Amino acid sequence: MRIAIDAMGSDNCPEPDVAGAVEAARTLNETIILVGDQKIVEAELEKYNTADLSIEVEHAPDAVSMTDIPSEVVKSKPNSSMHIGLGLVREQQADAFVTVGHTGAVLGIAMLRKIGLGRIRGVKRPALGLIYPIGDQPFLIDNGANANCRPEHLLQFGIMGSLYVERMQGIESPRVALISNGEEEGKGNLLIQESIPLFEASGLNYVGNIEPKEFVGGEADVAVTDGFTGNMMLKTAEAVARYISDALRDNMMANPRTILGGMLARPAFGQLRKQLNPDEIGGAPLLGLNGVVIVGHGRSNATAVKHAIIQAHQLVENRVVEAIKEGVKRFDVAP
Amino acid sequence: MRIAIDAMGSDNCPEPDVAGAVEAARTLNETIILVGDQKIVEAELEKYNTADLSIEVEHAPDAVSMTDIPSEVVKSKPNSSMHIGLGLVREQQADAFVTVGHTGAVLGIAMLRKIGLGRIRGVKRPALGLIYPIGDQPFLIDNGANANCRPEHLLQFGIMGSLYVERMQGIESPRVALISNGEEEGKGNLLIQESIPLFEASGLNYVGNIEPKEFVGGEADVAVTDGFTGNMMLKTAEAVARYISDALRDNMMANPRTILGGMLARPAFGQLRKQLNPDEIGGAPLLGLNGVVIVGHGRSNATAVKHAIIQAHQLVENRVVEAIKEGVKRFDVAP
Numbered sequence: 001m002r003i004a005i006d007a008m009g010s011d012n013c014p015e016p017d018v019a020g021a022v023e024a025a026r027t028l029n030e031t032i033i034l035v036g037d038q039k040i041v042e043a044e045l046e047k048y049n050t051a052d053l054s055i056e057v058e059h060a061p062d063a064v065s066m067t068d069i070p071s072e073v074v075k076s077k078p079n080s081s082m083h084i085g086l087g088l089v090r091e092q093q094a095d096a097f098v099t100v101g102h103t104g105a106v107l108g109i110a111m112l113r114k115i116g117l118g119r120i121r122g123v124k125r126p127a128l129g130l131i132y133p134i135g136d137q138p139f140l141i142d143n144g145a146n147a148n149c150r151p152e153h154l155l156q157f158g159i160m161g162s163l164y165v166e167r168m169q170g171i172e173s174p175r176v177a178l179i180s181n182g183e184e185e186g187k188g189n190l191l192i193q194e195s196i197p198l199f200e201a202s203g204l205n206y207v208g209n210i211e212p213k214e215f216v217g218g219e220a221d222v223a224v225t226d227g228f229t230g231n232m233m234l235k236t237a238e239a240v241a242r243y244i245s246d247a248l249r250d251n252m253m254a255n256p257r258t259i260l261g262g263m264l265a266r267p268a269f270g271q272l273r274k275q276l277n278p279d280e281i282g283g284a285p286l287l288g289l290n291g292v293v294i295v296g297h298g299r300s301n302a303t304a305v306k307h308a309i310i311q312a313h314q315l316v317e318n319r320v321v322e323a324i325k326e327g328v329k330r331f332d333v334a335p
Numbered sequence: 336m337r338i339a340i341d342a343m344g345s346d347n348c349p350e351p352d353v354a355g356a357v358e359a360a361r362t363l364n365e366t367i368i369l370v371g372d373q374k375i376v377e378a379e380l381e382k383y384n385t386a387d388l389s390i391e392v393e394h395a396p397d398a399v400s401m402t403d404i405p406s407e408v409v410k411s412k413p414n415s416s417m418h419i420g421l422g423l424v425r426e427q428q429a430d431a432f433v434t435v436g437h438t439g440a441v442l443g444i445a446m447l448r449k450i451g452l453g454r455i456r457g458v459k460r461p462a463l464g465l466i467y468p469i470g471d472q473p474f475l476i477d478n479g480a481n482a483n484c485r486p487e488h489l490l491q492f493g494i495m496g497s498l499y500v501e502r503m504q505g506i507e508s509p510r511v512a513l514i515s516n517g518e519e520e521g522k523g524n525l526l527i528q529e530s531i532p533l534f535e536a537s538g539l540n541y542v543g544n545i546e547p548k549e550f551v552g553g554e555a556d557v558a559v560t561d562g563f564t565g566n567m568m569l570k571t572a573e574a575v576a577r578y579i580s581d582a583l584r585d586n587m588m589a590n591p592r593t594i595l596g597g598m599l600a601r602p603a604f605g606q607l608r609k610q611l612n613p614d615e616i617g618g619a620p621l622l623g624l625n626g627v628v629i630v631g632h633g634r635s636n637a638t639a640v641k642h643a644i645i646q647a648h649q650l651v652e653n654r655v656v657e658a659i660k661e662g663v664k665r666f667d668v669a670p
Contacts, residue, residue, distance in 0.1 A: 069521070134575070134578055135578060144516060147516065147522075147523065147524040147525075148524050148525050179567065181479060181482065181562075181563055181566040181567065181570070186404065187482075188482065188563075189482040189483050189561075189563040190482075190483050211570050211574075212567060212570040212571040212573075212574045213570060213573065213574040213577070215574070216574040216575065216577075216578050217574075225567075226524075227516075228516055228523075228524040228564070229563070229564055229567050231516040232514065232516065232547060232560075232564050232567060232568055232571075233567055233568070233571045235516070235546050235547040235548060236547040236567075236568045236571045236572055236575075237571055237572075237575045238547075238548065239546075239547045239548040239550070239551040239552075240469070240551065240571075240572045240575045240576055241575055241579060242548070242551075243469055243470060243551050244576060244579055244607065244611070247606075247607055247610055248603060248604070248607050251602070251603035251604075251606040251607055252600055252603045254602065254603065254606070255602075257599050257600075257602070258599065258600045258602055258603045260596075260599050261595075261596045261597065261598065261599025261600025261601070261603070262596065262600050262603070263596065264592050264593065264595050264596025264599065264600075265587055265592075265593045265596025265597050265599075265600055266596070267586070267589065267590075267592070267593055268583060268586035268587045268589065268593045268596070268597070269583070269586075271582075271586040271589070272579065272582055272583050272586055275582055276579070
């Protein structure tokens with residue numbers, strides 16, 4: 001297997017990107033292709049002992065920055081590491097592309113058949129799935145690729161999410177739910193209310209509507225929402241977790257007694273950090289494209305990059321793209 | 336001042352409702368009118384020494400339950416404690432109505448001019464405001480009254496929220512922001528994108544779009560969102576806080592060292608509980624009605640009920656309803 005990784009993706013590139021790629025090459029024992037400015041990447045690579053590893057460098061003279069506007073960058077930077085990396089997948093010189101750069105940009109480029117990969121036939125909108133690093137690690141889709149959705153889009157997110165979970169986690173007939181502001185009939189906004197009959201008729205294992213509490217509690221394997229709501233949930237969860245963690249640390253520093261308590265209780269906090277650690281998940285799959293694409297957070301460290309690559313490896317191994325190609329035919333998605 | 340409180344609102348009614356009313360009567364030194372089944376309420380009241388307090392009981396033979404459907408209960412239970420309590424405000428026998436019962440039901444009843452209070456002239460949609468018990472206690476509106484919104488609704492939420500914060504917190508020209516998935520131009524769903532020009536032209540102190548992180552960080556005094564998104568944010572915040580708290584407690588119980596650490600650090604956790612305590616806020620104002628209405632959580636305890644009544648008292652004292660009546664004229668809200 002050959003996995004291409006954007007060496008110019010992260011906020012601190014190329015350090016975490018290259019470090020994570022080296023770790024992944026060692027863990028997976030597969031070929032990793034670093035895509036980026038050849039001189040910069042090779043200089044960074046020299047820091048590591050890569051003698052036993054299969055690591056290649058693919059030159060890309062340009063890079064997408066976080067301030068670039070997705071609709072513009074598609075055409076204005078044809079030699080960016082994203083363009084070149086996705087091109088490797090399109091030309092079957094790589095099995096997957098991983099980036100922790102600008103999500104909107106990689107989605108915009110990947111959507112186009114000639115420049116990137118194009119959508120799977122029948123898929124209206126690729127979507128960003130995400131395993132929540134919380135509780136039973138439930139899967140939420142969409143987390144921000146589509147700010148405006150129609151019911152048939154949500155249904156496809158449900159289908160793609162169900163197939164992803166089925167292949168990746170080996171769960172047969174995963175429980176699929178819609179995220180809503182209540183479980184009772186009549187709850188939900190118009191989008192949810194109009195989506196319910198589509199889910200009921202879909203052949204998916206649709207288990208109804210759930211609220212965020214039930215989502216966190218793992219009462220569904222796949223939770224479906226529009227990309228705006230999903231993004232707000234994700235960012236609210238991050239903000240609240242950060243607030244609590246900061247407040248608790250400040251409170252602990254109040255006096256010698258609580259400082260000592262904090263020191264003794266440190267393993268409990270370490271355990272919590274592990275439980276909430278997005279680095280162990282590393283990245284989020286962009287589902288619905290003609291190829292495996294994993295995106296990660298711009299603030300990713302080497303561990304997160306490594307795990308994003310490992311996730312790409314698992315998607316290829318489990319033939320998730322092929323499953324979605326079959327799935328959109330199997331499920332009736334005509335609106 | 337005379338404040339009516341639904342004695343049959345909470346999940347454990349009438350205990351917390353009556354206990355909170357007694358505490359509020361003592362704290363505020365105003366007249367509290369308990370609305371509910373006379374026999375039940377009076378039997379509960381006998382548990383307290385109310386000799387020095389001004390507490391009245393208004394008989395309401397019926398009560399709204401959490402399983403009632405709002406659109407039905409409006410007509411099917413004309414003698415519920417919500418109908419009678421709102422009627423007291425309509426007939427100027429009370430200055431405010433407080434309930435920790437079914438939010439949808441009290442909104443549905445209150446919206447109707449003849450049965451409840453009616454909307455303020457010019458207000459298209461009453462909305463549920465909420466002070467977040469976090470950080471600088473930012474104000475979010477709407478938190479669930481309106482699952483489907485148009486831009487002119489969001490603008491009115493912003494106006495009502497701005498006037499609420501101005502009157503209640505004494506902040507002149509409060510900073511008003513839209514909740515979005517990014518601050519840059521082009522971010523947001525269609526609703527947000529179409530709302531921006533209305534906010535820019537409104538005369539409000541509109542400071543742009545903010546993400547949940549900035550909201551929690553207090554970068555706006557008033558954050559505006561549709562009721563579906565607002566409700567998802569609120570419920571996600573609650574779910575994540577609960578998950579973290581439960582996980583940390585479980586981790587602490589792992590071994591004697593962490594148990595001891597937890598005991599020593601207890602004040603830090605107590606402090607955090609205070610920082611995140613919704614009971615100290617007690618309730619959320621339903622803004623846009625011809626009268627003061629405060630709703631609280633069904634799980635409210637006596638402290639939360641007391642603070643909900645105190646908040647109602649502050650709204651009356653600060654003439655928030657009158658400010659909104661003036662405000663919808665002052666700000667240009669024609670779509």
